[in-house]
Amino acid sequence: MSTLTNLRQRYISDPAFKMFKKVLPPLSDTEREAMEAGSVWWDGELFSGSPNWNTLLAYPKPKLTDEEQMFIDTKLETLLEMLNDYEIVQEDKDLSPEVWAYLRKEKFFSLIISKEYGGLNFSSLANSTIVTKIATRSLSAAVTVMVPNSLGPGELLSHYGTQEQKDYWLPRLAHGEEVPCFALTGPEAGSDAGGIPDMGIVCYGEYQGKEVLGIKVSWNKRYITLSPVATVLGLAFKLQDPDGLIGDKTDIGITCALIPADHQGVEIGERHDPLNMAFMNGPTRGQDVFIPMDWVIGGQEYVGRGWRMLVECLSAGRGISLPALGAAIGHLTARTTGAYSYVRKQFGMSIGNFEGVAQAMGRIGGYTYMLEASRTLTTTSLDQGETPGIVTAIAKYHMTEMARTILNDSMDIHAGRAIQLGPMNYLGHHYFGIPVAITVEGANILTRNLMIFGQGATRCHPFVLKEMESAANPDAKQGAKEFDSLLSKHISFAVGNVAKSVLNAFTGSRFNSVPVSGETAVYYRHLSRMSKALAVAADFAMLSLGGELKRRELVSARLGDVLSHLYLASATLKRFEDEGRQQQDLPMVHYALQHCLHQCGVAFHEVLNNFPRKGVGRTLRTILFPLGIRYDAPSDEVTVQIAKLLMTPGAHRERLTSLCYIGDKESDPVAIMERAFVAMYSVKDIERKLVQATKSGEIPRKVSLTEKLQIALSAGIVTEVEVEKMHNADQLRQQAIQVDNFDADKFKKSGLQPGKAA
Template sequence: MSIFLPILALLLAGGIAAYHRLSLPVWAGLSAVLLLVSWALGGNGIAVAVCALLLAAVAVPLLLPDFRRKRITAPLLEFYTKILPPLSSTERQMLESGTVGFEGELFSGRPAWDKLLSQPAATLTAEEQAFLDGPCEELCRMMNDWEATHVRADLSPEVWAFCKTHKFFGMIIPKEFGGLGFSALAHHKVIQKLASVSSLLSSTVGVPNSLGPGELLMHYGTQEQKDHYLPRLADGREIPCFGLTGPFAGSDATSIPDTGVVCTGQWNGAEVVGIRLNFEKRYITLAPVATIIGLAFRLYDPDKLLGEKADLGISLALIPRETPGMEIGRRHFPLNVPFHNGPIRGKDVFVPLSALIGGEEYAGKGWAMLVECLSIGRSITLPSTASGSSKLFTVATGAYARIRKQFGLSVGRFEGVEEVLARMAGNAYAVSALSEATAAAVTRGENPAVPSTIAKYHCTEMGREVVRDAMDIHGGKGIILGPRNYLGRAWQGTPIGITVEGANIMTRSLMIFGQGAIRCHPWVLKEMQAAMIPERKTRLREFDRVLFAHIGFAVSNAVRALWMGLTASRFGRAPGDAYTRRFYRKLNRYSAALALCADTSMLTLGGKLKFKEKLSGRLGDVLSQLYIASAMLKRYEDNGRPTSDQPLLAWAFHDAVHKMELALSGALRNFPVRPIGWLLWMLVFPLGRRAQAPSDRLGRRAAALLMTPGDARDRLAHGTFVTPCDNNPAGRINSYLPKVVLAEPVERKFLKALKGSDMETAPYDAQLAAGVERGWISAVEKTQLEELRAMTLDAITVDDFDHAELEAAGARQIVRLADAAEAA
């Protein structure tokens, strides 16, 4: 045993130093002290001497900076520059775009939770809240989604006018230019509320406030462009669209075939230097009604009129609709959610250089402009839309499941339905927290490139799951379209959010981890930047600093992952209250595991990692679930740690942790270098996978919250349009829940008395009258049951139509003309 004491001393010193991330000198000193202690405790003298020599052989070269740089760092730098994958300018701009917020902590292996919890709770100004309670509420009352989607295939003229008058299209435009100057949080809240009544409405309002001419002008426009366009965009005199997606390149701006050639031409009767454009775009939202078109294209200058380069790169321009050569095509028809969407084309369209967004100075800088603005727009529109619909559908489905009865029992009491309700509740809670977290980040002045991608992917995916589950519970009520159906159009339109702003498959497999691994990692991007410093001495010194910091970081994460895996994250400092402290500890463990797996993947695979999309997707899932869980804990803290929210938080949290373990398991079992995968498995899962999906008991509590009036349920629905009115059947059903719950004991008493009586087969009105007459119920209770019957009927009734009402008017006219031509 005395032989092993010094070995254990070295291992203990290394473990303590790595776990707590102590410096090299502290590690060396601690190791020396523990070796002396082991000798004093009877350790074998020869073993102590051997361990001391080993310690000196490792520590001394590392503690001598000049020796370390020349003998260790310099060869590693040479090797690193050889294996460093070449980055195109577009890839570099993508990686360096945006800012890094708390998501960077999740890659650290030891998140500084105080950075998250010290962020002030996101709040609206009095003006923003008044807008939500006033014009936004009124607009929701005006909106008739069935009429808009089935009859008009458009918003009504009154809704269009109201949106323009109240500057819904100018929410993000500063007040100095006539806009509302709202924060990103207010923008999120408005879109969320509108989406809860109509995705057609939220899409129409969301696009001008998202990636497009307005946002690009605010960031890059010349003063003249801002002064002219922003006031007109704010009050709706101009309706914008942005043409990026094309038939042959999709949304990949780096591959677009659309061109602009710098040349001279006629403009307003004078010959000027300008751009001759040829382009073809499709899937362009608002194109059919747009008056000003933003366009992405590749700019060429063959005659060197602007400088020495012939290929200037991707550029952006603003083109009025009436410009000669511009053609706005017919409408696309996006899955029965007919927001204005269509193709645009241009042949030999000539515009002056002043049409370039930002002017001549920004020629060729379009990709950087798009990358910078895209994350802001992606942070709001689609996550907010998913949040609004998910939250309203969840609470409405909870009420419906309580009202709707089968076999004399509310369908929500059946365990199969209860399981689905719990999943809806957890997903709605997660979507709400995630969408608000990204909007709050933008409000704080961040440009959350990685979180926006996480939010876009996971909000739309969880939103799809919520709508699917709601359809399953509603059954026939959900599939019969009509004014009473609040799910059908959402179900039909779900793939739209999955597809736009980058298809979700590519978002998950390429973007989340592909960008996050480098952008959020504390050392990788710094190493890449250090390796490209021109001056050799400075390059070597800086690379040495970040390299050994990275090595210490990697060793620390390996130790932390192993220790927390062995102890099931039961120990260690963590914030939160007695209920949530264990959640923070679990996230500490998976943060260390992610950092370890990410480092190992980048080291062993190098540039090949970006082609390992399954591995990238799984590691991206871990990062995403860490961020989602963090957002949920922040929501819980900001709401004052409400006890009644705990079942929702716990269900969503355990679901997130279970998904993390599944993703890590998939990544390690399929790791391209098998021995490395086995080693990682032993470090990450030393006792095997332990996380379980949410329990049935927890699911029962979460489902019960949806079917019972209470503050947790109200918080979940907060920010959606729940006002009960003619055009809001979901709001009506939701409003019935308190009265239904109060009437249930009366109904049970009445049905018990009715059973076996001579009135059992009589009409319901006669049964109620007999109940009062025979003393089964009081007159007040009779009124209560009549009201319950009316509410139930409203909840379960579906629409029906004459055949002619279902024929498309345009198609019917075509058939009539064809019949007339044939008869002639």
């Protein structure tokens, strides 16, 4: 060992090693397993301070196989035609028997099961696409399909089941003979799945007339989707072995088992009412239920390994199912709100031409582009065999929150048209349903405050997790040696990022390399700057706060917001390149990137203003933003451009809303609005003639459309063909802006008679 190395280790590394061990945030076993589960993907590049944009653009373009596309074009379309969401939610409180039978027959519950066992073995992209399209038609149906294809017996068995378990259960699940559910959440354990109180005790008991080794388990679970109709129950519980029947460890840990729903002692069948949605959701309970040991998923070898199994499977499910619902809201609101804003008139013009409405429409269009981009980039990671827990957490949190925002925007624009429930209302049930997506698979508040940066800072950082491992090394001498090597690299990494951050601040990021030319090039430069700023801020935060950082949720949440918006911006740029740099889509791209950079700036401003160590906050501001944080929200110009695009038929609108189910029946609610929109747009030149004639005084202002057309026809302003075309379009418009009404007998009688005094 050289003299220089000795000196560095003695005077720098060893003191730092001792300090690091003191400030090291304590990790529980469940936290450590969560850290170690899954993989680091593009999130690692963003956390590095020097993202390689060519790596991003080299990821495969999202593409369905011919088999997947055929399923979507045929089987899925048939399903969508069968769904009537008003009847499902308001009348039957359930999918129809025909729909249940179709879902089972056509393997909608086995999208992820291998073909070897009779499943479809579809990609994550196909799984997500199918759920997204169903969700534009019916959230209740989408949730019913998505749950067996995310966290559940099918996925757990595929990854961890014994061969005997796979051979028995997977074909039955694939062919719809069994309906699965998975019971994880209980009254005392929601997002803190590691805190589940449900307990199993290793013991001997009787099964099929024989005494066998097994588990006596008690549980009380709730919010379990498909529980009321499930035939097989996946169950997570803590396992103890007080008598040492399977080893010398008493507290074995979280374990997962598969239990037939008709097994003695299993209580199942009751229903919750999740915000008036109609998907099957309910509790399940059991008290001292004995199950054979070979019902543990993976067999006895996998007892105590349930948390690792759940974390890995939750990560994949979190990246597919809930983001799909968020993307569906985008496709639906962009399609229908653009159409309604053109069709609905106020003061003689389309309401979309009012700037207040245009502002909300711009947000809908910009977010929708970003939602679809994030959906496809996230599924790309999963289809590459990755399980990036931080990426999927970002997708779940931000996509459901963006969906909530634009659904509110769409409700505001539709106004009375959106708040009267009935067969024509295509927004109401989604408004009820979006809080469900916000809540499940990790409540959004905790996902943002504890997971994205809280785990990401350790998991994605190039050195911190390795340094933590070296500090925890029982061989102190070896740990110190490893730490010395890592610390040297970490210091070089940090100093480089600080120097480059200062350079970026004074040069406007002009010298950051970019992989493309044109209007989007500037965004790569600024995102690289934000990546370096995040790397510097993360190092300062971890160094100055140490283990306290876990409790400083407002700091970690805001730094997580920076990482999240870097990811969302990356997804947007990737989509733009993958789709051939469509110039008509540039307003949406500009909106998304301006929004993401602005949100990064807002997050940094709030972190630096509120940093627990004031001197650290001021120092970071001097290093990172000496000239101020200058990232504006999306401009009014680009917002209005998007509003106009949403109110214009064309290929751009089809790309933006490609997964929105329209239908061709007279009663399909989205189709009613779409027909009116297309018809009204086709007569815009006729309307223009009428407006000009009204301004010139040839046609009176305050007369009906029929009278205007007759006067215009007599004056030679329009032709008979144009009059008929205009009448037909207006009839469709009138139909589209109506709301449902019902006979009073449908509701509880008040005792009052219509038109009569009390």
